[in-house]
Structure formats: C-alpha cells, structure tokens
Amino acid sequence: MPTGHQDDPFEDRLGAALRQTGDTFDTDRPALIAAGQARGRKLRLRRRAAVVGGAASIALVGIAGALVLPKGGTEAVGSGPTPSAPASSTAPQTVSAERLIATLKQLLPEGKVSGAEAWGGGGVHSMPSVRLVHDDGEGGGAISVGLNRVEPGSAAAREAVSCPDKVYVPYDSCRTSRLSDGSMLMLFQGYEYPDRRVDTKLWRAELITPEGEQVSVMEWNAEAEKDAPITRAEPPLSLEELRAVATAPQWRALVPATSDGSKKAGASGKPADPAPTFTGSAVDMLVPLLPKGVKVVSRGGEGDFGYVVVDDGKGQSLVQVNVQPDMRDVANELYGGAETLPDGTLVATQQGPGEKGGAGVVMWTADTMRTDGFRVVISAFNSGAQHTAATREAPALTIEQLREIALDPKWSTQLK
Structure with a gap:
C-alpha cells in the first residue's frame, strides 16, 4: 500500500502544483522552465535528464487562454500598439509587455500574428515572457519566448543546453553548439507528449550566453x-528561423538583471550560509548497491541524479535515484504518515502507475530522509523507459530492495 506523499518525487514541485490547475489556468512555459532551472535545491525535485520533456508537463492551457499572473507581476497586454523595441545596454528589472510583443513580432518572418500577450516580470518573479500565434499562410502555430538569468557555468546553465536522455524523452533531433561569442545553443525537435498520444510537435531553442543570459524559444504545430488541433505539418519557424529568433541580440537587453534563483540574504542582512551539497555521483554509487543477478544495460545522469536500465533476464527495468541535501523544511509535506525508524530516519514507499503515459507502466518508490534532512529517493519501473509500454509485470527491484538501497549509509559519505 502506498504511504507518505503520492507525487512523483523526481518532478519539480512547481510543475506538480501547476498541473493541478492545468484545466483552468494558463501561464507561460518558457519562463517557468527557465525559473525551474534556476530555482534552489528546495524545489529541485525533478529528473535532470528530462528537462526538455519535463517542460511538457509544466504547460497548463494554450496560447489563446487567459494569462494568470502571480502577485506582484506585471499585467499582460493583448496585441495592441507595438512600439519599437530598441536594444539598451542595461537590462531593466521590469520590461513593458508592449516591448516584449514588439520585439518578438519584429523577429518573425512575414505572416499574420494573433493572440499576442506578454508579462514583463518584476517583483519576486523576474522572468519576462511573451507568446503569440503566427500564421504564414500554412496554418497557425504557437510561439513563446521566456527570458531569465542563470549563473554562468552553473548546473542550471549546463542543463538548459543539454539534450535530454532518450530514456526519458523521445525526439527526432537535438544538438548543442557553441557560438562565436561563446554562447551555448541547443536546438531540439521533439513532441509535446513523450508517449506520442497526440503528435503535436514541439521545437525548442535554448540559448545561454557567457554572461548567464537565458533565452528560451518554443514553438508548436498547433495554436496551443x-x-x-494540429494545424500544420511542422511548427511555423524553420530550425534556422528558430535559431535566429533565439540568438537575436534584442532579447539580451530585456533579460532580468538578477536571476529568479539568486541567493537570498539571511535575517541579519548577510548572505545565508552555503547549503550542504552532494559531491559524489549518484549513478556511480547506485550501481554497486544493486542486487545480484541484475545486469546494467545502460546508465546516465550526473551529480545528484542518476539512472540505470537493468535486466534480470525478465526484461528491462528503469531504476533512477535522486539525492537532496537538507530537505527538512519540507519534511511534513513529503512524509506525512511515513514510517519513522529508531534513528529518526523517515521512510515512505509507494507503488502505483507510472506518470508519463507508457501503457501498463508502474512505478515503485522508496523515499527516505535522514535526521539532517538528507533525502535519498529511488524509483523502479517495469519498463526500460517511462514513456514506453511495460515490458514486464513488475520492476526488477522489489520495494524491499529499493528501501535497502535508499537507506544504505554510503550515501551520506558524499555529503559536504
């Protein structure tokens, strides 16, 4: 029987919260992706390898829906007057919605624009974003742009321009390249739904400059x-046009001066003490802890996230692990009703359907937290990938084996 929390422990909690209102409200996905990549470790409960595919789960309603703004945000505006959008040398903290719309319109090829709206950021939410529907005569397609700032060279910066692992996200093409100015650009051609239940195409360009400016451009072959409904064979911008929009210098002047994930000062006004970090490799630590009799077919991940695909002779099974230092402030949310061991460690287990739509896929999870807040979460699936159909009746590892691995004291030796 499931105990404790019931959410997928590898999903960004922000995305999970947004999905709860998915049939009612609308918000801008590129800005959320950028924010999710820059947010602190407390919210980083997602699969790093699926950052592009995870984007699909954050979307709410379509481009044409009403834009719901967080408190302190700037109101969105429709496609009214479009003043010019000259570049400036200093990025403002709040950008006018009109300027965002005008900038995107100027960068698009000839065609009809409708449903344009934008949010200029500001307040506690500093990610400007804009979206619209563009029709070049072949059918309308949604286009959306989100802006953010990340720490240069950080994990968030690397993840933003890293192609996802096909174990999690199927796609037609993805490549990352370094531009002449040192910026990194990822161009992704895939699908809105990882399980392809609807063939809505999602193409995406992700740019990270050496200064940490982040530009996320997404487009679909549908108006939302x-x-x-699918309105055209391909999204409205060709791959080269998508690249041109993402790398346009106009966006860099509109990127917020600080990131949404910037460090906060403590009550004394001094910067908070650095948080503990996991310095090892989760996948390297996972492999030796696997039970005998399972063969590792493939592996991936880095740092605090890792996965292996194993086969015990009965079919492939995906096993993934995530470790997170000091999650004590959300322990009540994550472990309500969970088992408490004599040493104070919290343990929650869950057996249920896989979240990503593969036919017959189930997910078994052991979720543990030590008294210092160090969290180790391990899940196993009865398929070699979440988005493909089940290949076996049950995962290759039992709940008891997952629990034993998650509770192994070796995990804590890499916490600094």
Whole structure:
C-alpha cells in the first residue's frame, strides 16, 4: 500500500502544483522552465535528464487562454500598439509587455500574428515572457519566448543546453553548439507528449550566453501547446528561423538583471550560509548497491541524479535515484504518515502507475530522509523507459530492495 506523499518525487514541485490547475489556468512555459532551472535545491525535485520533456508537463492551457499572473507581476497586454523595441545596454528589472510583443513580432518572418500577450516580470518573479500565434499562410502555430538569468557555468546553465536522455524523452533531433561569442545553443525537435498520444510537435531553442543570459524559444504545430488541433505539418519557424529568433541580440537587453534563483540574504542582512551539497555521483554509487543477478544495460545522469536500465533476464527495468541535501523544511509535506525508524530516519514507499503515459507502466518508490534532512529517493519501473509500454509485470527491484538501497549509509559519505 502506498504511504507518505503520492507525487512523483523526481518532478519539480512547481510543475506538480501547476498541473493541478492545468484545466483552468494558463501561464507561460518558457519562463517557468527557465525559473525551474534556476530555482534552489528546495524545489529541485525533478529528473535532470528530462528537462526538455519535463517542460511538457509544466504547460497548463494554450496560447489563446487567459494569462494568470502571480502577485506582484506585471499585467499582460493583448496585441495592441507595438512600439519599437530598441536594444539598451542595461537590462531593466521590469520590461513593458508592449516591448516584449514588439520585439518578438519584429523577429518573425512575414505572416499574420494573433493572440499576442506578454508579462514583463518584476517583483519576486523576474522572468519576462511573451507568446503569440503566427500564421504564414500554412496554418497557425504557437510561439513563446521566456527570458531569465542563470549563473554562468552553473548546473542550471549546463542543463538548459543539454539534450535530454532518450530514456526519458523521445525526439527526432537535438544538438548543442557553441557560438562565436561563446554562447551555448541547443536546438531540439521533439513532441509535446513523450508517449506520442497526440503528435503535436514541439521545437525548442535554448540559448545561454557567457554572461548567464537565458533565452528560451518554443514553438508548436498547433495554436496551443496542449489540447488544440494540429494545424500544420511542422511548427511555423524553420530550425534556422528558430535559431535566429533565439540568438537575436534584442532579447539580451530585456533579460532580468538578477536571476529568479539568486541567493537570498539571511535575517541579519548577510548572505545565508552555503547549503550542504552532494559531491559524489549518484549513478556511480547506485550501481554497486544493486542486487545480484541484475545486469546494467545502460546508465546516465550526473551529480545528484542518476539512472540505470537493468535486466534480470525478465526484461528491462528503469531504476533512477535522486539525492537532496537538507530537505527538512519540507519534511511534513513529503512524509506525512511515513514510517519513522529508531534513528529518526523517515521512510515512505509507494507503488502505483507510472506518470508519463507508457501503457501498463508502474512505478515503485522508496523515499527516505535522514535526521539532517538528507533525502535519498529511488524509483523502479517495469519498463526500460517511462514513456514506453511495460515490458514486464513488475520492476526488477522489489520495494524491499529499493528501501535497502535508499537507506544504505554510503550515501551520506558524499555529503559536504
């Protein structure tokens, strides 16, 4: 029987919260992706390898829906007057919605624009974003742009321009390249739904400059990313046009001066003490802890996230692990009703359907937290990938084996 929390422990909690209102509200996905990549470790409960595919789960309604703004945000505006959008040398903290719309319109090829709206950021949410529907005569397609700032060279910066692992996200093409100015650019051609239940195409460009400016551009071959009829064979911008929009210098002047994940000062006004970090490799630590009789077919991940695909002779099974230092402030949310061991460690187990739509896929999870807040979460699936159909009746590892691995004291030796 499931105990404790019931959410997928590898999903960004922000995305999970947004999905709860997915049939009612609308918000801008590129800005959320950028924010999710820059947010602190407390919210980083997602699969790093699926950062592009995870984007699909954050979307709410379509481009044409009403834009719901967080408190302190700047109101969105429709496609009214479009003043010019000259570049400036200093990025403002709040950008006018009109300027965002005008900038995107100027960068698009000839065609009809409708449903344009934008949010200029500001307040506690500093990610400007804009979206619209563009029709070049072949059918309308949604286009959306989000802006953010990340720490240069950080994990968030690397993840943003790293192609996802096909174990998690199927796609047609993905490549990352370094531009002449040192910026990194990822161009992704895939699908809105990882399980391809609807063939809505999602193409995406992700740019990270050496200064940490982040530009996320996404487009679909439908007028909304979800629950909208396919209107054209391909998204409205070719790959080269998508690249041109993402790398346009106009966006860099509109990127916030600070990131949404910037460090906060403590009550004394001094910067908070650095948080503990996991310095090892989760996948390297996972492999020796696997039970005898399972063969590792493939592996991936880095740092605090890792996965292996194993085969015990009965079919492939995906096993993934995530470790997170000091999660004590959300322990009540994660472990309500969980088992408490004599040493104070919290343990929650869960057996249920896989979240990503593969036919017959189930997910078994052991979720543990030590008294210092160090969290180790391990899940196993009865398929070699979440988005493909089940290949076996049950995962290759039992709940008891997952629990034993998650509780192994070796995990704590890499916490600094």
